[in-house]
Amino acid sequence: MSLPMSILPRASQLGDANIVIADQAKPSDYVDRNFPGTTDEWYTALSRSSTVYVGNLSFHTTEEQIHELFSKCGQIKRIIMGLDKHRYTPCGFCFVEYYTHDSALDCLRYISNTKLDDRFVRVDLDPGFRDGRQFGRGRHGGQVRDEHRTDFDAGRGGWGPSVVEAPPARQEQSYAAQYQVTPGANKRRRDGAEEFADDRNAKLGRRF
CATH class of the missing domain: 3.30.70.330 (RRM (RNA recognition motif) domain)
Structure with missing residues (x-):
């Protein structure tokens, strides 16, 4: 189907040329x-x-x-x-x-x-x-995306349900993934990479 006009790129006139401006308002x-x-x-x-x-x-x-x-x-x-x-x-x-x-x-x-x-x-x-x-x-009541989280996210309730309910051996693996030991060093570092997973999965048709 054709997209609604409100979410198509906008065209602007610059001299004799028509310039298409990418509109960030596309859903x-x-x-x-x-x-x-x-x-x-x-x-x-x-x-x-x-x-x-x-x-x-x-x-x-x-x-x-x-x-x-x-x-x-x-x-x-x-x-x-x-x-x-x-x-x-x-x-x-x-x-x-x-x-x-x-x-x-x-x-x-x-x-x-x-x-x-x-x-x-x-x-x-x-x-x-x-x-x-x-x-x-x-x-478990929250969003589907949090059901599958295996990382620790203090802003979203800590560990995901899949880790909390996992057998002890699997929990240890998830904890270890958050704290990487550098060879030759005695301190652990927390992987604090920002999560950019999309809340919206178009192929599955569901919201995480």
Whole structure:
């Protein structure tokens, strides 16, 4: 299908030449498998939506912090915090509803991949919040992406469930991967590489 005009690259006139400017407001290829409609209806909803999905948040980031950053792109109607479906505690994502579609697009352009609470947040256009989507879809209540984590992430609850519930031998392997011993040295170093795994997996049609 053809993409909506609002998410196509914009053309600008420079002298006698037409220059195509890559627009950072292009949403991802993710399609929610639980969306109550067709793929065409999903993209149609995106083309007029004023809602964005925000991923890779710290569990400790507050609604006030989110409002302070995201209000720079326009007036916010409401923020829906993502919650662990068992504990009803924040689990690392949210939805931000603006009053206009343009504000949502500006959010993709200027806020996605910027830092909030020392984490690179990822922003994607969303067709609109429906009740029930505020809860994590993972077996343990949080997001699916955290179900499979084998690293320690202090901002997302520490070790992932797959490590916590693993047999002792497997736990030791995961712990060892975080603390690498340098030959000839007595100290251990923590691998603090920033996580850039995409929250949205288009091929699997699911949100991590």
